[in-house]
Amino acid sequence: PAFGLFIFTIARDPLRIIILIAGAFFWLVSLLLSSLIWFIAVKASNPQDERLQKGLLIFGVMFSVLLQEAFRFLYYKLLRKAIEGLVALSEDGCSPISIQQMAYVAGVGFGLMSGAFSMINLLADALGPGTVGIHGDSQLYFLTSAFMTMVLIFLHTFWGILFFHGCEHRRWWEIAAVVIMHLTVSGLSFCNPLYVGSLVPSYLLMAAAAAWAYLLSGGSAQNLRRFVLCKC
């Protein structure tokens, strides 16, 4: 679905593609830094201690989430500057792309990159021979991974919109809400393989974020009804 989003909404406009790739790049850099921290921590600690390793992993995850949000903020700053440049350059004095569109595209960029990194090795292995869950792990590993990835991609998209909106209007609570949501979702994934614990709340959160983002972008229940009923 995320790829479909990409094709239908982004692939037409070259500027959006650039913003997308840049968004993916920023996510990548944040991942790099967070894995650097984790790596150092692991190397500096005792590899035999299971609990410590797990604790370090949790710490790594949280830190990574925080870094991702920080980079989203940086990206927002960069896009603000870029918009001013675009406005100055355009012929009719208004930017060819609005900040909301940029927010959307940035969110998709983040999401795609995070999804790709989560899934792609899995997919490559899935092509090969083997049985899922042969050692007593869950048999639904691939399926749940797929769903989790999808929900994460969508969430990134919505968080992008919410985050940028919060930055635009200086509503810090929105930004805080995004960060907390992100932390929650990552934390929920610790419940794996108890999938009920992680997938269901994530989807609920996603629905909530979707509704919120939709409202922020100017939609309303009326629009929705008109869209569904195919009126113009």
Place this chain on the structure above:
Amino acid sequence: MIMFMNNSDSEEEPCNERTSLMSAESPPVPSYQDGLQASEAGEAQAHRKRRAGSSRGPNNIAGGEMSGSGVPVRESALENEEEELTLKYGAKHVIMLFVPVTLCMIVVVATIKSVRFYTEKNGQLIYTPFSEDTPSVGQRLLNSVLNTIVMISVIIVMTVFLVLLYKYRCYKFIHGWLILSSLMLLFLFTYIYLGEVLKTYNVAMDYPTLFIVIWNFGAVGMICIHWKGPLQLQQAYLIMISALMALVFIKYLPEWSAWVILGAISIYDLMAVLCPKGPLRMLVETAQERNEPIFPALIYSSAMMWTVGMAKPDVAARGPSQQTWDAAEDGREHLRSPSHAESQMSETRSPVPTRPVTSLEELEEEERGVKLGLGDFIFYSVLVGKAAATASGDWNTTLACFVAILIGLCLTLLLLAVFKKALPALPISITFGLIFYFSTDNLVRPFMDTLASHQLYI
């Protein structure tokens, strides 16, 4: 398209490709706006060619030199308008370059992942005489550095040779060289590639069919590249040639040497294009003085220009650069071929569409394109291909390098729009790519693996 034409000079015997983005001046075109002389000069200024010359190491493939050229933007007389148009079309042109680079990389990665031939080590080219099979780390490092020095010096020699040829107007020689290069590239390498692919998928094909297929492919390729042809077909051929070259490089360059060479080539590219006495820069300036386009071959151009009432139509000549490398000839049999005097390195040039001379009214409407040297394509693909081949983190590393290269390309094009000169296309992208490759492979991979085994998500 914004045209920055880059020319890569590399075409010395071994494939030297230099990639650099250069903006070159195009022949002055009459300004349509107000017939002011000033605008004319402005127009001429506007045509800048970016030359990207990429030098290819003679090692594996004489790959043609690829030059990445950005298309200089033709702006109207006013500087401001020029800038606006430049940046306005900027995004479009970036995408026009993204797509072929992406395609080339996809082809290379797909081949690397599926065809085992390209990851087996079957010897080295004569251009990297030092082996890397030594037990000690220091020795290996030393060998790779020496390999790099050999390769870079060959590239430099080739480039200087090409510049001299160009300066003394030995056009026939250059064209002949390019034609021979492209011939070799199109026929021989395709044959090897096709053979390997068929082997991998266990598809039987008889010789007559093979002959017909390769003959058609090669003949159409020659026509498309050197003469005229539909733009898309030309672009497709150039991409295929670059991919083939990159594959050969990946196969025949030893590990550490490959990375050191990539780094060294970016530095060389930077210097060759920006230093006043750099060979690539001299080539561009000579071409500008003579008011002719720099070798259309070895350049990938993303847009077609129409010649309108120009007295001097530029015909994009494309010369595929072929680097003949003896060692590569029978890659498997002759590992070190002593003679490479005969090797002809032609640079693969992407045909540059003739520059639209610019009809006055069409000036603004004309399709501008960005030109990127083929050497750039090749080295980007080498980076990504090596990442795919040797990284243990598999796809994550490849993906990271891919994004890094695209961002580097973006930044380079941005700089091009700002500076309006020929710029080297390699350094930024390759630097990003290298950084991301090494860091992803060593840092991110354990992190992601651990996360995935616990099914945690960040």
